[in-house]
Amino acid sequence: MTHSARKPLVAGNWKMHKTVAESVALAHAVAEARVGPRTEVVLAPVFTALGPVAAALRGTNFGVAGQDCHWEPQGAYTGAIAPEMLRDVGCTHCIVGHSERRQYFGETDAGVHRKIVALGRVKLVPIACLGETLAERESGATFSVLSRQLDGMFGSLDAEGADALAANLVVAYEPVWAIGTGRTAKSSDAQLAHAFLRDRLRDRLGDVAERIRILYGGSVKADNAAELMAQPDIDGVLVGGASLDAAGFSRIIQAAGSS
Numbered sequence: 169m170t171h172s173a174r175k176p177l178v179a180g181n182w183k184m185h186k187t188v189a190e191s192v193a194l195a196h197a198v199a200e201a202r203v204g205p206r207t208e209v210v211l212a213p214v215f216t217a218l219g220p221v222a223a224a225l226r227g228t229n230f231g232v233a234g235q236d237c238h239w240e241p242q243g244a245y246t247g248a249i250a251p252e253m254l255r256d257v258g259c260t261h262c263i264v265g266h267s268e269r270r271q272y273f274g275e276t277d278a279g280v281h282r283k284i285v286a287l288g289r290v291k292l293v294p295i296a297c298l299g300e301t302l303a304e305r306e307s308g309a310t311f312s313v314l315s316r317q318l319d320g321m322f323g324s325l326d327a328e329g330a331d332a333l334a335a336n337l338v339v340a341y342e343p344v345w346a347i348g349t350g351r352t353a354k355s356s357d358a359q360l361a362h363a364f365l366r367d368r369l370r371d372r373l374g375d376v377a378e379r380i381r382i383l384y385g386g387s388v389k390a391d392n393a394a395e396l397m398a399q400p401d402i403d404g405v406l407v408g409g410a411s412l413d414a415a416g417f418s419r420i421i422q423a424a425g426s427s
């Protein structure tokens with residue numbers, strides 16, 4: 169399968185920003201964007217705004233994502249939200265393993281694995297994040313770190329489990345040093361990492377790897393999105409700061425339409 173056979177996906181991770189009313193207003197503004205016929209767009213507001221944003225987007229093709237979930241369907245897990253509950257309020261996707269969850273909340277690859285499986289059970293699309301820190305990059309450990317993270321996150325998925333998930337699996341490469349720093353990875357470096365990830369996914373899961381979309385994230389802006397998405401293994405972008413501005417995010421969506 170070629171790059172062009174995978175539908176580009178543009179996801180906006182709003183992180184811990186915006187009230188419900190502000191989120192709904194932003195969703196309405198983004199929904200005005202001209203979206204290429206093959207481009208998918210997903211918005212990830214805070215938990216309290218998920219239901220209202222999903223309602224505001226009803227009738228559009230835009231998806232809505234949680235920013236995290238638990239792996240159990242219910243139980244005594246104060247503060248947590250189950251995949252079923254995300255689906256209940258209209259979510260279609262869920263981000264898991266974001267580096268901020270890893271850094272501030274103790275997220276592990278093993279936990280991400282359980283979340284991916286739990287999301288697959290209720291047919292929500294996992295957007296599974298990974299990426300190296302600056303220290304790891306500078307010590308030449310980027311590829312071994314990515315390998316270790318992939319093994320932990322997808323380790324015990326067998327080919328059959330992967331097949332059930334894969335049409336519906338999204339991986340997001342987000343080098344930690346590029347997140348919120350204005351320091352985007354060079355498109356050629358990002359492509360190297362993406363090609364490496366696809367090779368490793370192919371080793372582990374077989375041909376299904378060709379269908380898995382791999383997004384780039386880390387200081388994506390309207391003026392660098394097109395070049396990133398033109399790379400053969402970059403199938404879309406996961407955007408933080410620049411997704412909070414409807415006009416800029418709309419330009420990123422348009423860049424995907426031309427990739």
Ligand code: 13P
Pocket residue numbers: 181266342346347348349350385386387388406407408409410
């Ligand atoms: P920025 O686009 O703000 O660098 O954030 C990237 C990110 O973490 C998206 O999940």
